[in-house]
Amino acid sequence: xxxxxxxxxxxxxxxxxxxxxxxxxxxxxxxxxxxxxxxxxxxxxxxxxxxxxxxxxxxxxxxxxxxxxxxxxxxxxxxxxxxxxxxxxxxxxxxxxxxxxxxxxxxxxxxxxxxxxxxxxxxxxxxxxxxxxxxxxxxxxxxxxxxxxxxxxxxxxxxxxxxxxxxxxxxxxxxxxxxxxxxxxxxxxxxxxxxxxxxxxxxxxxxxxxxxxxxxxxxxxxxxxxxxxxxxxxxxxxxxxxxxxxxxxxxxxxxxxxxxxxxxxxxxxxxxxxxxxxxxxxxxxxxxxxxxxxxxxxxxxxxxxxxxxxxxxxxxxxxx
Numbered sequence: 001x002x003x004x005x006x007x008x009x010x011x012x013x014x015x016x017x018x019x020x021x022x023x024x025x026x027x028x029x030x031x032x033x034x035x036x037x038x039x040x041x042x043x044x045x046x047x048x049x050x051x052x053x054x055x056x057x058x059x060x061x062x063x064x065x066x067x068x069x070x071x072x073x074x075x076x077x078x079x080x081x082x083x084x085x086x087x088x089x090x091x092x093x094x095x096x097x098x099x100x101x102x103x104x105x106x107x108x109x110x111x112x113x114x115x116x117x118x119x120x121x122x123x124x125x126x127x128x129x130x131x132x133x134x135x136x137x138x139x140x141x142x143x144x145x146x147x148x149x150x151x152x153x154x155x156x157x158x159x160x161x162x163x164x165x166x167x168x169x170x171x172x173x174x175x176x177x178x179x180x181x182x183x184x185x186x187x188x189x190x191x192x193x194x195x196x197x198x199x200x201x202x203x204x205x206x207x208x209x210x211x212x213x214x215x216x217x218x219x220x221x222x223x224x225x226x227x228x229x230x231x232x233x234x235x236x237x238x239x240x241x242x243x244x245x246x247x248x249x250x251x252x253x254x255x256x257x258x259x260x261x262x263x264x265x266x267x268x269x270x271x272x273x274x275x276x277x278x279x280x281x282x283x284x285x286x287x288x289x290x291x292x293x294x295x296x297x298x299x300x301x302x303x304x305x306x307x308x309x310x311x312x313x314x315x316x317x318x319x320x
Contacts, residue, residue: 001025001231004070006057006103007077009036011184012117012176014044016074016224021047023228028066032056034095035080040183057099060106067106072113072231075103078153083189085149086277096152097159104163104171113170115231116160120177120244120287121150130290133175133240140282147282157240164238172236174227177244177289180309181220182316192217192310195255196317199264206269208276211252214286218245219304219312229298236297242289245302261310 003020007013008029013036017027026049029041033054044050055062057077067073077099079085079092100116107114123131124139124147137154140147163169186194198205226243230236249257255268273281294300304312 001072002028002070003072003074003231004028004030004066005074005076006030006099007036007075008052009033009038009041010076010080011036011040011181012179012220012223013074013076014040014183015181015220016076016227017041017044017050019224019228021050025049027051028070029053030055030057030063030066031077035084057102060102063102064106067110067112070112072115073103073107074115074117074227074231075100076117078117079149082146082277086145086281089145089148092148093152096149097155100156100159104160104169108163108167108169111169113172113231113237114160115172115174115227116156118153118157118173118175118240119150120175120242120289122154122157122175123284123287124150125282125284127285129286130246130288131242132290133242133293144280144282145278161238170237172230173240174230174243175240175289176218176223177242177287178215178217179220179223180217180313182313184220191215191251191254192258192313193317195258196262196310196313199258199262199266200314200317202264202266204267204269205255205259206271206276207252207255208271209251209273209283211255211270212250212285213283214248214250214288215254216245216248216288217306217309218243218302219309222302222304226294226298226300233297239293241294241297242291243294243300244289244291245306246288246291247302247306248286248288249306257307258310258314261307262314
């Protein structure tokens, strides 16, 4: 299989490239390095079947040539992280909506399979936990930039499914739930690398809000393995899949576990959302996926427990 990964120099994209190359596939990466890093893929240079292009997916002639040369597209290029979303809402919307539009348009011309990476954010303020793929979504008001990301990714899903319905473009949508692992940074608000860095540096672990909000964290190796498996399943076409762990933890409890595993004496401090992001910031109280659908299709089960994930991330940061 010849795979094209948009956003392939990012955290998840670089791990996916490794997994696909390890499976004997060829991989092309395109990334403008706006949030990704060349360091993430530098070790892949020179490997048989690997190539990369430093450019934006908005450069349509370049993208069209890459699409022409591949069999499947993993569309991971997107604006990521709560901080970036709040601080750069125009970039968020344009990157997510227009970028996906361009990818789908060119994929449709060649009838290439597209695996669209979406997010648990699309469930918005829904309290119907665990979240099911066919459940309702409930977004906040348009005056809250917090919800621009969720809305833009929901539009990506609508557009991809429209291409499937109208043009029979083979698409698969995967909603990711808090993927964690090496190469992820806390630069844009990712909580696990932020806590680990703070704990190892002896700095206060900053918990935004009251810390009762809960999340489910998934090892990146489990995620990219599932992404690789989904692309080859025709039964997955035109469908949406949750992809994540079901082991739920509050953010304050997460901070306490990081402290314990690192042996850090750092204090845990609460920072109000208004101070961390913007006035009136809203957050989702819980994010727990129902993974019945993806389990039935490919037998997906998260292999790494939360403590194992945290220890692996801690070890990675220590070696750096």
